Amino acid sequence: MKFLNKSIEEIHESLKNDEVTSQELVQESIQKSKELQEKCNAFVTIIEDAKGVSVTENLLSGIPYGVKDNYSTKDVLSTGSSNTLADYVPFFTATSVQHLKDAGAVMVNKTAMDEFGMGGTGTTAHTGVIRNPWDVTRMCAGSSSGSAAAVAYGVYPYALGSDTGDSIRKPAAYCGIVGYKPTYGLISRYGLFPFASSLDHCGVLTRSVRDAAIVVDTMKGQDKYDMTSWDSSSVHLFEATKKPLLGKKLCYIKELCDIKNFPDATDELKDHLANFFKTVELCKELGLEVEEVSIDQTLLNASASVYVVLSCAEATSNLSNLTGIIFGKRGEGNTWKEMMMDHRTKGFSPLIKRRFVIGSYVLQKENQERYFKNAARVRRLLVDTWKNLFQTYDAVILPVGIGPAKPLEGSKEMIGKMSEELQALDEHLQIGNFGGFPSITIPNGFVNGLPVGVNLTSNCKEDELLLNIAYHLESKMPYKGQTCEVKKNEL
Amino acid sequence: MSKFTKEMVDDYAKKLLISLTDEENKMVLDEFEYIDESINVINKIEGIEKVEPMTHTLDDFTFELREDEVEESIPIEELLRNADETDGREIEVVKVVGE
Secondary structure, three states, X not given: OOOOOOOHHHHHHHHHOOOOOHHHHHHHHHHHHHHHHHHHOOEEEEOOOOOOOOOOOOOOOOOEEEEEOOEOEOOEOOOOOOHHHOOOOOOOOOHHHHHHHHOOOXXXXXXXXXXXXXXXXOXXXXXXXXXXXXXXXXXXXOOOHHHHHHHHHOOXXXXXXXXXXXXXXXXXXHOOOEEEEOOOOOOOOOOEOOOOOOOOEEEEEEOOHHHHHHHHHHHOOOEOOEOOOOOOOOOOHHHHHHOOOOOOEEEEEHHHHOHHHOOOOOHHHHHXXXXXHHHHHHHHHHOOEEEEEOOOHHHHHHHHHHHHHHHHHHHHHHHHHOOOOOOOOOOOOOOHHHHHHHHHHHHOOHHHHHHHHHHHHXXXXXXXXXXXXXXXXXXXXXXXXXXXXXHHOOEEEXXXXXXXXXXXXXXXXXXXXXXXXXXXXXXXXXXXXXXXXXXXXXXXXXXXXXEEEXXXXXXXXXXXXXXXXXXXXXXXXXXXXXXXXXXXXXX | OOOOOHHHHHHHXXXXXXXXXXXXXXXXXXXXXXXXXXXXXXHHOOOHHHOOOOOOOOXXXXXXXXXXXXOOOOOHHHHHOOOOOEEOOEEOXXXXXXX
16 A cells, blocks of 8 residues: 555545545554654654544545644644653644644644754754655754655655744755745744744645645634734635646846855755756746846845844744743742743753854844844845845745755754855745745755755745746656655665 | 853853853854854945834734633643643742742
């Protein structure tokens, strides 16, 4: 039996035709989860007693899926991959997960991630390093690392992720799958552990654009518990993927794509950018105009720093409720302050503490103007620049990162340590979070035997247009629906 | 000499109710000069002080107050089950008054 490496529509068909039952799918998925756990350490929890359900006309009914461990799931451990919440069992379910449950989808595991989403390597989960199933000596990127590994391994057709900087879209690229972060507010964040609220997005990792559309159609919707969510009842993503190509014009940014801008480029980067331009040619074959635009390099270089300042500052505030008093392991001490300090000191990993120190530093009264407020100002400049592009272009198309998955060895999460130009290329997806833009990564080939991705980003609330373009581009390439097999460099 | 000291790093952490081990403090301190230089890139942009800071992604939020109606709430036993120390319907803490 092998159904879980197929698309949602195909699995649904098989369920309807009684070729397989929901219960059999769930069992297969749990079995695959255990296999992957051995190899890649992708999960915090495997829900061994998950049960199949009756199949309805809903495409998601009866099909297993995974949930990133920073989504609240009633009666199921939800740790955010942090020691501070190692025993936390929520008493409510995140709105988007509830929507999936109502549709008949079956959650079979909670996926491991960088602690509270604050990392891009998959190496900071309290359950240990998460490995890339294409090559276990490489990282998945993060923070939705476990979700990306599981979908790439064929555990199920989709898993939920969250994206504050590129946490869905970069792991998707490193694992050769699709990662979609819709417009801010399309999906309710109620029940998602907050990291940086003005940048946090819910989204999904899948093996095809159409599957992403199907899942987000179900997850989305205005929610009285998230005042930033908006009425999207007229948005039909699945339908949008069935239409002929709606887009006309794309652009890419010279400073991020021209190899001449990276004098010390590795072979992987050279191949990655050359591969990107092949994808640009495919866009042209589809009938899209693709133009090169130029953006002020200083502004692009500032993006990564804007992200560090804003995300760390927001995180210090958001995570102040982790005290060990009303939930989490109670700390020791004679006063409330000592108890909270003990809980937080023992619970947070050193890397999270470093982010907190940065957040605290930029929020000091004497530093606020120079760092926090100026970062928010540069955020506006970047967003205005992108909005200006969207006046002329349907989407911006760019390579994801500086090549395929990076080796785990020597991957200690560091801030910076590469040239500003290279860092701008590695981290430009953050601009999608600054603006709340819908943004999708799809696989566009292989470099050094490992998958790489290309990203499309459109203006706010243009999700239908974005997925339509992505669907047509995906259809021009042979990577739709690909899974990996763990064979390379097995430990 | 670095403008950052061990004491400053400890102070930033302490304000968030976190203590750092000597090792953690050193890790942060070793990088702080670099981090500071790196985040300072935002100040290289000309005329930045004239731009209005951006705090939200969408500028068309509609704020509506809910009707003041009683809604279904979660049973208190469920709310308490994640707290390590409870007493009946309450969470037990050390004495706070008089500190």
